[in-house]
Amino acid sequence: MKWLITGAGGMLGTDLREELLSRGEDVVAAAKDDLDITSHDDVIRFVEETAPQIIVNCAAYTKVDLAETEESLANAINGSAVEFLASAANRVDASLIQVSTDFVFDGSSSTPYEINAPTAPLSAYGRSKLIGEHAAARAKKHLIVRTAWLFGVHGPNFVEAIRNQIRKGTNPLRVVSDQRGRPTYTPHLARAIARVGLLGATGIVHYSDEPECTWYDFACAIHEEMGSPTAIVPVSSDQFPRPAKRPAYSVLSTERYERLTGVKPDSWRDGLREYFERRTG
Numbered sequence: 689m690k691w692l693i694t695g696a697g698g699m700l701g702t703d704l705r706e707e708l709l710s711r712g713e714d715v716v717a718a719a720k721d722d723l724d725i726t727s728h729d730d731v732i733r734f735v736e737e738t739a740p741q742i743i744v745n746c747a748a749y750t751k752v753d754l755a756e757t758e759e760s761l762a763n764a765i766n767g768s769a770v771e772f773l774a775s776a777a778n779r780v781d782a783s784l785i786q787v788s789t790d791f792v793f794d795g796s797s798s799t800p801y802e803i804n805a806p807t808a809p810l811s812a813y814g815r816s817k818l819i820g821e822h823a824a825a826r827a828k829k830h831l832i833v834r835t836a837w838l839f840g841v842h843g844p845n846f847v848e849a850i851r852n853q854i855r856k857g858t859n860p861l862r863v864v865s866d867q868r869g870r871p872t873y874t875p876h877l878a879r880a881i882a883r884v885g886l887l888g889a890t891g892i893v894h895y896s897d898e899p900e901c902t903w904y905d906f907a908c909a910i911h912e913e914m915g916s917p918t919a920i921v922p923v924s925s926d927q928f929p930r931p932a933k934r935p936a937y938s939v940l941s942t943e944r945y946e947r948l949t950g951v952k953p954d955s956w957r958d959g960l961r962e963y964f965e966r967r968t969g
């Protein structure tokens with residue numbers, strides 16, 4: 689199968705490239721310098737020239753707080769550009785896999801979000817990603833993969849933020865304990881995307897690692913991996929006001945993924961161990 693990855697220089701894009709190459713797939717990995725997805729003409733030309741069978745859009749505007757003041761830029765990258773990819777995919781009869789987020793939900797649920805749960809983003813970033821989902825649906829063959837709480841060695845993420853705080857000597861370290869989700873190691877997500885892509889799945893699928901936890905629980909696991917003496921203290925999110933509102937409950941149901949692939953999601957705890965083995969610097 690011939691794959692095109694856009695945003696291939698990012699945290700997920702880099703791991704997806706490695707996953708697909710390890711499976712012997714034919715991969716065109718386009719980082720932002722190779723293809724700016726906000727340029728309609730470049731997108732059409734690039735896709736026609738490379739003629740992939742599957743396009744995975746890993747390119748995104750991911751600065752969640754800054755998006756509150758840069759909503760039009762977020763919409764251009766996460767929304768309109770996805771429409772260009774969808775129309776390019778249709779021209780070459782390719783499938784479009786669009787990576788989306790738990791931030792399309794408002795977090796008011798108390799049970800895991802199913803794929804058809806009503807969307808109601810709380811933030812500019814979430815709204816831009818929802819525009820992207822609708823745009824991706826213009827591709828005749830499309831799959832929206834929603835995921836959450838990503839960490840991987842090729843980009844800034846929560847694990848690195850906690851690690852840096854611990855190394856700086858912040859003690860005690862206060863971490864929010866009233867937001868629940870499922871942390872997801874990007875190589876695990878990359879494997880899940882490869883699986884559902886090769887199965888030719890369409891529609892919406894959720895992928896997150898197991899099990900669910902709070903940011904506080906996640907920080908405690910990071911702290912344990914590091915064997916640090918720092919005290920981790922649970923606090924409520926109102927003690928950490930941020931420009932973008934986060935969903936309090938971000939747990940995605942992965943039932944459809946499990947039915948499609950016949951496998952359970954991976955464990956983020958295993959991912960965390962691997963993360964520390966790989967990111968030694």
Ligand SMILES: NC(=O)c1ccc[n+]([C@@H]2O[C@H](COP(=O)([O-])OP(=O)(O)OC[C@H]3O[C@@H](n4cnc5c(N)ncnc54)[C@H](OP(=O)(O)O)[C@@H]3O)[C@@H](O)[C@H]2O)c1
Binds near residue numbers: 694726745749765836
């Ligand atoms: N990180 C999370 O916790 C999380 C959670 C749920 C869903 N997601 C979704 O998962 C996907 C991958 O996220 P990630 O964490 O891997 O993000 P990332 O590391 O920020 O990667 C995004 C990549 O897209 C590139 N990009 C930005 N604008 C572009 C443009 N106009 N054309 C082409 N490339 C462009 C970025 O380049 P520059 O850095 O040079 O701008 C970056 O390399 C995104 O769709 C994101 O919304 C992420």
